[in-house]
Amino acid sequence: MSSDDDIRKPFLEFAGPNGAYYANVFLKIQKATLNRTHLNPVALVGSFVWAALRGSWLLFTIGFVIDLVAAINVALYFKFAKAAVDNVDRAYLVERYEGWSESHIIAAVVIFILGRLLFSWLADRLYVIQYNRWRINNSVNSGVSLTRLVIVTIVSVLIVPPMIYRASQFSPDARTCIKQDRAIDRGEEVSFKARFDCFAIGEFPTLFWIDRPDQISFPRDENGERIVQRTPPREGSPPVNLNTLVAQKIDDGIGYVTVFYAFLFDEITRLLRTMLTAITSVFVGTPWPVTMGVLLFVAYRMAGIRTTIFVGASLIYLALFGFWQTAMDTLSLVVAASIICVVIGLPTGIWVGKSKRAQFIVTPILDVMQTIPSFVYLLPAIAFFSIGKPPGILATVIFAAPPMVRLTALGIRQVSEDTKEAALAFGANPRQLLTKVELPLALPSIMAGINQVVMMSLSMVVIAALIGAGGMGYIVTEALENTETGRGVLAGVGIALLAMMIDRVVQKANLGRR
């Protein structure tokens, strides 16, 4: 056996039928001499069927999607062409539909031709990767198998007809389907096609209807005490779906809590207001020359001269454009929110960093806090705390606290086991381990967390202003309402400068300490 045969043997073994061709191509790929425009002719014709026979599911997906998209475009072409004929008496519709049908047929042809070319270009180049995997693990698909073709046929039969049908029909809207449901309830004849269209295309069908729940209100009784009053729904009122039901339950819950636990929220509001007043009195109550001087001095001590120049320039911008008081107002809001974030976030972060279970519980909560759109919790915040600065602070805390928890936990977890073991070996108790080893070593991460908290608090000022938190955000929202672009831009730049100022100082200070 010549050495050339030796080299080709594994290729032949892998490829099975038509092995000589693949041996040739793979060899060229390995020698990097494959023609740049090389196409696999069988793949060009066979597309996803070829990929299925060869057992490459990646290629199968690519080929299948290309052909499917082309086919859907053909279906859309016929759909709009037919619609144009059906609506021949309405000229504006005919024009629109003909335009659409034309663009779909062009898309179909282009996608089909370019897609097939791309596919056959990719075919051998991806197939060789499968060969490489097969060398490592012989259970990777190799050769040609008819079983796979059967699977593919079943999959295609399940996917292709509904897709094409969906593309060729105008989908019924929700109202049509609800009307249809009622009609069925009344025992009227509804065609199978109409039923099927409502069920399978368009919105996911409402599988079950629920009786409308009682209306709940909280009037006062003769003693002036609040009571819970349930009003059953009117006779014959239509049933509701799951969404409506749960939404109403949430409303009821929030209503109940606001009415019967008002004292709790009043207390929190009072606490927040007290804290804010204290902070505001420092920032706003101090004459501007003093505040400015102190801020510049702090910047200089913490971050050096270059940052101080930047801080100085930013402060002058705020002052010259008449944002001084509002900026200080915003700053107090941010400081208050940041303090709360740190007070809550640091212990939580330590807990999360040390306990797997805590991590398991807290991580999804943090994810929700960060991803849920702020407008969603602005509404309950208003319900509980009415409008003003306190709910603004709370909304800010919800958004800005997660990085504090995350980065604290990260810092705690990053402390190496060896270092902790050494501390334990010298007799550290858990408290000493935390204060003398873990927290100091986690400090850079914790500082990064505080920085993040401040930045994210600032990014919330505009949204918090919507519920009456005032400050720079208020100018922006006002400008938005009155479409005063200029004022909005000036205030926006002010907020950005405020953020950058704090960020630069904290970052530099953090770097300097390390």
Next chain:
Amino acid sequence: MTDSSRANVVETRNVWKIFGDRAGEALEAVRRDNLSKDEVLERFDAVVGVRDVSISAGAGEIFCIMGLSGSGKSTLVRHINRLIEPTAGEILVNGVNVGMLKPEELLAMRAESIGMVFQNMALLPHRTVRDNIAFALELRNVDIFTRNNVADKVIELVSLKGYGDRYPSELSGGMQQRVGLARALAADPDILLMDEPFSALDPLIRRGLQDEFLELSASMKKTTLFITHDLDEAIRMGSRIAIMKDGEIVQTGTPEEIVTKPADDYVADFVAGISKLRLVYAHTVMIHIEEFESRGSKLPAIEECPRAHPEDDLDKLIGLAVNQENPVIIMDDSTPVGVVTKDALLRGIQGET
């Protein structure tokens, strides 16, 4: 050659450590059926770390525990200060059962009577050298003045004078490990646990530190459990050596015993490459005088032969035998007790006695 009059400062009695959720079950099964490490892993998803180990180290002794990685030596030594709880067995430190200590007593013992040195130093990067060294004292709430004083003394002891106010990251590896050693010595513990302290250092620095440590140890007389994966180091440092394999002690003995009478092939393999020159003594290689004469060989006049003491090592005997026709006569006081011929000497170097 344990000195039986010396009290055992550190002692482990039939210590077992099995890692895994089903350690208890596994332990029972291992004891009953004498399962191997692999069998335990397969049947109980548990890892045997330490397997029925009983060792004892006397006061002032450097007791080496030698084994390859994964042999359980580091696990074993962490039982002494209960960084790891044994699955079964007892650990006695100065006669006190460590397993019975209350949490507060355990912390006190770790801080006051056991110092530990780690392979990767594990210094606290945010503290100066002095504060690192005084760490154990600080944990016991010793006042700053006292602990700075103590730390400065220890700094001098490990020849780091002038580095007290530096941070560990400013020091070289060898110096960092001196800090590690100083930290272990600062609370003046009776016991030192040294977990491959010099393994991460390059050979020259390692040798220097070994010598320094031997000197320190000779003057401070701390009971030391010294872990190493390097037999050369074990032989240099240890007054006794325990060789571990798969969590078990394969052999315990003086360096000479290990080298000349390896307990099994595993130990023999290790010992094969070791130079015997300073480990094997005249009394091991010599032919007794009566036996020598009974073979009919004629003993030359004693005055014409080089003479040596039974406790002289091979290195010295070679020096004596060079350029000599006559064999070396081994004299105990003034009576000849044995003869070392050149053949016997060469065999001794090979390790066959």
